[in-house]
Amino acid sequence: MKKLIQMTINDRAYEVAVEPNKTLADLIRYDLGLTGTKKGCDTGDCGACTVILNGDPVNSCLVLAVQADNAVIETIEGLSTDDGLHPLQQAFVEKGAIQCGFCTPGMILSAKNLLDKNPAPTEAEIREGISGNLCRCTGYQKIFEAIESTRS
């Protein structure tokens, strides 16, 4: 039986009826059309589906949409503003931290969460902060440099 849930995604309120067996990742991508959130492994290993749920980054493939009732969610689409890209997004572009781009939304959201909570992370903290996000192009060093360039 479908359940009616409410959530705020990127400051916009949504009310949707969802089947209990729908994951948050599928809801965001296929029902709401926010395809910046990627699906890689679908088992919580790769981090491509990272979203920020009530202030904490999570694998949205391992959250049921019904569990996100009343949640506040941030996806990669919520980062840029009318003024342009978020500083982290800009840094990823400038440092060549994007190859195929599939891990990028998750990487940037993990990095954003890290910098929001700890504006001046050490090298080890940056590496730990993105350790739940796999890059199959193995461009980790450029990603690290992009994040490092935006810390205060």
Next chain:
Amino acid sequence: MLLPKFEFHEPESIEKALALKKQLNSGARFLAGGTDLLVYLKKKIVSTDHVISLQRIDGLGEIQENESNLFIGACTTMAAISRHPAVLKRFCALKSGADNMGTHLIRNRATIGGNVCNASPAGDTLPALLVYDAVALVESPDGKREIPLTDFFKGPGKTDLKNDDILTGFRLPYPPDHSGAHYIQLGKRKSAEINVVNAASFLTCEPGTSNILSARIALGSVAPTPIRAPEAEAALMGRTAGDDTFNAAAETARFKDCSPIDDFRGSAAYRRAMVGVLTKRTLAEAFDQARA
């Protein structure tokens, strides 16, 4: 991967959750963080017609500082455990276990109750819970009961819980003064790793001396369940803490207490050797804390 169809229930109290489980019988599974259950459902390792979420039950996600012990609710996430001041102050080996479980994304969802109920021999919080003498608090339609964690694990993925039971949390007695504990996990990388061997040690020393008043050692990934190491613990009791004593205990743990197997993560011989190394290192660090 699609999740199979199921009905979703979100009871707001333990009583309602217990009643639902009884009514739906074995057709229902409890959901906490979901980082194991949803993977098992997707991979069809587990099937169920009903999922009962424990997420909205008051108190299950809380940590409470009582007079003589710490209560950790079963639905407390690894991330919440890791940053709680009482855990930082008194249960550093548990913090270390919680910090090393999965990835930072998983730790924001995964719960301590789930880690325990999953009953992996390699579970990251389990050695620390064992050396801190944790007691599992269980509720069923017949009432409440307590299971010492040493009696909780019955095999890989198997626990002492009955079908109608809900694990509500854990009680950890505060360690006495002059105590220390340490946890080390050995894997092939730092993140998203299943341990090859993991170990925790706990020591209490006589004030002003190096005499060992109590010692507890727990080992993971070297038996069908996480285990205590009674022979090695006996080799420490009443002795003077130091390299010789710790070496002897490590050798005892290595040859008498564990029963590792060969698998793709490591050979039995390597695991046995690492039991020795980790036992020694965790004891040495626990002792440094105990006399600090």
